[in-house]
Amino acid sequence: METDSIEANGGCAVDLRRIRRLRCSVKDYDWGRTGSDSLVARLHSTNSGAQIDSTRPYAELWMGTHGSGPSYLADGSNGMTLKSWISENPKSLGNRVLEKWGCDLPFLFKVLSVAKPLSIQAHPDKESAKKLHKARPDLYKDDNHKPEMALAITEFEALCGFIPLQELKGVLRDVPEIEELVGTEEANQVLSISEQHTEEVKSVLQTIFTLLMSAGADSTKEIISKMKQRLCMESKERQLTDKERLVLRLEKQYPDDIGVISAFFFNYVKLNPGEALYLGANEPHAYLSGESIEIMATSDNVVRAGLTSKLRDIQTLCSMLTYKQGFPEILKGSNVGAYITRYLPPFDEFEIDLCDLPQGESTVFSCVSGPSLVLVVQGEGKLSAGASTDDIVAGDVLFAPADTEIHLESSSDLKLYRAGVNSRFLYS
Template sequence: MSTKEYDGGNEVKSTLQSAFAKLMTASKDAVSEAITKLISRLDTKSKIRTLTEKEQLVLSLERQYQGDVGVLAALFFNYVKLSPGEALYIGSNEPHAYLSGECIECMATSDNVVRAGLTPKYRDVQTLCSMLTYKQIFPEILRGVPVQPYVRHYTPPFEEFEVDCCLVPPGELVVISPVPGPSIFLVMTGEGEVQADSMSDGENAKNGDVFFVPAYTEIKLSACGPEFMQLYRAGVNSRFFS
């Protein structure tokens, strides 16, 4: 899975790391003062021109997380908006922050999650600043590959997992072929029925339900009611079995 990357060499990465670390380790008073000045300047600018999306984002974050260093750290990040059906892959040791809307996140096995801003939880700034890659990249937006009617397949560039999006129309039956590894199905919207060889009877499925499906098991999905039933399947990446 490719990314658009600018690599200015070790000197550029070192400069970026130094600037980011100085911001993240600045005193609370210094951060608060910088945010106050930035917000004041943006308020003034908004009266004479339309603010950029990144500038509008800063104002929005400041309203939600007053005095938080993450308001300023956002200026170091790409600002990415995803439409329904789109996805992106984030590699290990790459910082990211989810801001708004609904999405699913599938995460490879990890022994830690390091936080440093835009959160009331514990922050480990030193660890975060030391572990990041400081690559200057913009993630490629993924739109999935249709593998059968009503099913799109998303494959990241590693063996831990893959994700399918199943959008079952009312009254339709979708059959998911057996795969070599176990799967987890999450129902996001709608309602219907899930049938599998491992189930004696079909199980009713509704928003928020989760089903574990063993390897080599055929799944039948049917939607009931007036709306689509949207499910996501997370399983072992098929590349692992090649």
């Protein structure tokens, strides 16, 4: 059933299909890009009217309803949050979304500007999230899971998931410092195991990874120093691998951190602009550099274990991981309309459409039976929905209720992203 276009709200008529401009929250974590070098800073400045602080690390722009970084209506609604407006106008979500997730957006939309690694981390599944939130609400802010997807705006680097078994065996042979840290017996277990024994491989990987991440500070410092000296010497005789060069770079950014040496266990992923990486619950990862769009289930639960100055929860992280091995799938998107590419991960909560609209062209985001957030990152143009037409520029963020058809025209090369509920869920 279509969303009603007009709904009574406190005696007032509310047009549920009207596009609503948002003012969004910014995060200044120390890994963010500084000042106007940060896309997050430039977008937030336009979005909020705030001046850019040249000394501030602008890391994340948050768009959505999460309490840690809420968006507000920008149309004179006296500081009303988007979440409050949705609570008063639940039909704006569409029936399927409302039935499954209640009166809230099921996704959180972000822009990331990454100058140095965020942390080696994973996000808990729903069951674990409920337990962690109950035990440590100060640390784990909500009880939701957090599958996510990163879509590269610039070249974007990440560590993601465990390398295949054969590659791991090569690491143990080529990086003797790891054996020193975890013990010869444990290293030999990995070297002698067969790929056919899937569950045993996972068990052995969990054992050796937990030993590595749990190493004492003094041992870690000594081993990293030894590894650094060895690689610097070997670089005079041979060309270092991409992973070895990365590890030396990480050591400069996070000296004596166990995350430096544990990077050898993870896939090193380099995304080109327009490529996307998705991550399920309990998968280890660390974003390293670049700028990206990020979307996830509405949660801020992060379990950290390395490459960070924040609180680490190593035992929780090591116990919750899937220990799945292999290179992650890279999404390149599929065409769903004129100048529109869709990225569709295997999660109900979200998808992303990228619209790259040349100057003087037009296109349409067709009606979908769920809500959307639209972010303009480049250019100028016009956005029309129903009887209303708005000028749009980089930094604009808009909420589109369910069953809203959006028409776009560009007056200069226009790039924008639409975050919405996964189409497979909406139309299954």
